[in-house]
Amino acid sequence: MSSTIKDIFGKNLRQYGIMLALVVIVLIFAVATQGKLIMPDNVWSLIQQNAYVLILALGMLMVIIAGHIDLSVGSGVAFIGAIVGWMMYTWHTNWVLAVLAGIAVGLLVGVWQGFWVAFVRIPAFVVTLASMLLFRGLAQVIAGRTMAGFPQDFNKIANGSLPNWFGFIANPLAGLFPKGSPFGAELDLVTVLIGVIAVVGMVITGWRSRVRQIQHNLPVESMGLTIGRWVGVGLAILVITYILSMNLIGGTPILLVLVGALILIYAFVTTRTVFGRHVYAVGGNRMAALLSGVNTARVDFMIFVNMGFLTAVAAIVTTSRAGAAVAAAGQSFELDAIAACFIGGTAVTGGIGRVSGAMIGALIMGVLNQGLSILTVDTNWQMAIKGLILLLAVTWDLVSKRRSRLA
Template sequence: MATSASPASTAAVQPKATSGAKNPKGSDNTLLSTVMGNLRQYGIVGALIIIVVAFQILTGGVLLKPNSFVSLIQQNAYVIILAIGMVMVIIATHIDLSVGSLVAFIGGVCALLMEHYNVNWIVAIVVSIILGLLIGIWNGFWVAYVRIPGFITTLAGMLIFRGLATVIVGESVPITSRDFRGIASNYIPNFLGFGPGGMSILTIVVGALVFALFVFLQFRNRAKVAASGLQPEPMSLTWIKIVVAGVVIAFVTYLLSLSGNDENGGIPIMLVIVGVLVVIYNFILTRTVFGRHVYAVGGNRKAARLSGIDDRKVDFFLYVHMGFLSAVAAVCMLSRLASATAQAGMEFEMDAIAACFIGGTAVTGGIGTIPGAVVGAFVMGVINQGLSIMGVDTAIVKTIKGLVLLGAVAVDLMSKRKKG
């Protein structure tokens, strides 16, 4: 799904580094200056930690109970999946308002295949993914080649596919396949058994490997920056990252290792799906020609064209990716709800867009990261689940989420004006 380009054009459109590490030697590279230069990046992580601690206190410790934490992951998995694609679309100065309706429509098709036509659940998933790709091609064609703005194209798609979902699903289509429902409810088989206190040994091993990989990548990146003649970020900042990541990974590992029951617990399948997609798409966005072209088009479309980039191909494949991710989100949601309804996926597009903006994606395009969107999705998810545990009315929850989104965008715009 990537576009091609000449070496010359590729070199001309490298995305701006989001880390304060890559400063020319001899420039101001103190801990404070580096943090202040990346306040957007570090601020949202700090905000998430504060929000989690606050709701842990307000809910009397319920929010971060092992099974509540797994529920938080499962309830927000499809929003995170949609946010992965949405952040790329927004970086390129587009939007996709149709994803919620796509989730309902594709989920309805998947349910009908399994329940009305007795199609094997794996085949039904494959057909759903193909359908998502075809719809992505449909949206991409109108945006990229007919030049209808993405807002209008996907607004039409939102209406079209919500209507089709209502036609094909009716009231609801219950899912009877236990294997399919297990995608959302089951865990990775704990073949290493359980340790003291019923902790999943496999989860502990995976947590240790994730932390080791994080440390390795931190020092490898420092070595790469130094080898390129640039000045790495302050060593103190690297150690702060390692310590904070270590604490977070250890705590998450602890919660996951105690989740589930005596026979089935540890790492949820949904977490694996989300994790794999985050890694793959973060690589696509930051390490491939296509990803560099996305940033280039979003930063300055005219300059990108002059450098030889076919912005139409970039736009087209962005919506193809969005269609694919919408299909994955539809499968995950259908598995969790165990029933297809025409109302499924309502406001998913709003949650995905909000996650991107809260996570630091620029309203004007050209800036944004997938990890930031994931953090933004968790901010919204923690607020939603925390207020739900506290028994706050749904209308108030929506109001608070809207204020959080407005505040995040306002802070972003004001910080840009100060820099400008």
């Protein structure tokens, strides 16, 4: 890599590399599936089927940055899902209450893990390995028999879209597609607005922070790079908006709004809050953090409480999508979340990682899942392929780091 390219992309080189990898994988599968991958219904189900990875990876990211691991999130999803399902199925609890109860249970799960890791100082690997068995067992006890038949509104969380409040607008690109192609259909105005607001919001907040940095005489990223990123990310958002807004499938998935909000919140928490900074400090050098006045035990504890919260969110989404509480739910979710983080450049040794990276990692996993499924690749082979890609990603990360240290 020449030094000029390094200067332009700076420390985010790795980040752009992984983004590029996502684009390449999307293109490969788009071609291999003869465009099926980017058909509206497939994009829809990609979001629906992989939301849990995105949600769990947000929590797992912070767990891994702090130098821990959580093997129990899959079992946690089954356990919390079973409780939520049980409440609605057996007691006919109002679904909102059931969801809130699920969140509360999630927080308690986090308190349980955090207690052992932070205060008894048992390695997280052991604590969460034990919890993996514990919660899977409890899920079997509660949901030994599959429970289904939940309120419509509950099932909509993962299966519904935002209502078509503002009607449809004519498709400006309709002329580009042959008559009858789904790509020429009318567009849901709500979805279009959300997409446009997202792009405009990104540019405005980015511009404002740039202006403030200049006011404070701080170094800023080159204008070309900033604009380049805006164009790239903006185009991606608009393409997805376009695909989702076609009236065939009903507009913006509620799930997408939920996941989007979580991503924004966690991007903020990791980069802008004292807590987020402390997570990096603890993972980068625990002793130095301790000797700088960071309450490392509290940081560890809060990380697991947060993971418990997101496990509950994932449990609700998973249960809603299936419309049933199943003891076997959430199988190997922890591995998907961990893989997403590592593919996204999170350091195995802790201290390094970004929300954007983990999200791209999760999307890579999602596109692989979806693409391979469309190609009707056997699920066992899918697993094998994902495993190899994980190994490849981490190897590349470590080797490039080693090389940069030698340089």
